[in-house]
Amino acid sequence: MKITKNTKALDALRMSGAILKIFQKYNLYCPGCKGIGEETLEKIAVCNGMDVHEFVDELNSALE
Numbered sequence: 095m096k097i098t099k100n101t102k103a104l105d106a107l108r109m110s111g112a113i114l115k116i117f118q119k120y121n122l123y124c125p126g127c128k129g130i131g132e133e134t135l136e137k138i139a140v141c142n143g144m145d146v147h148e149f150v151d152e153l154n155s156a157l158e
Contacts, residue, residue: 097153099136099146106135112156120144 097106106113107130117123122138135153139146 097135097150097157099134099139099150101135101150102131103133103135103138104131106153110157113153116152116156120149 095109097109103117107117120142122142127133135150136146138144139149
């Protein structure tokens with residue numbers, strides 16, 4: 095399954111342990127947040143000053 099900017103954080107994290115490592119790399123501690131099941135990767139990236147496309151590309155690369 096491919097990750098998109100509209101993928102929910104929880105769904106992405108369930109795909110692979112490698113995804114969690116990328117979240118940790120950027121100090122994104124989403125697993126501890128209440129909204130993890132509702133927040134999209136786009137919203138997380140924008141709220142943390144990240145480039146959405148680069149973030150999504152990195153997450154997809156981790157799945158390969």
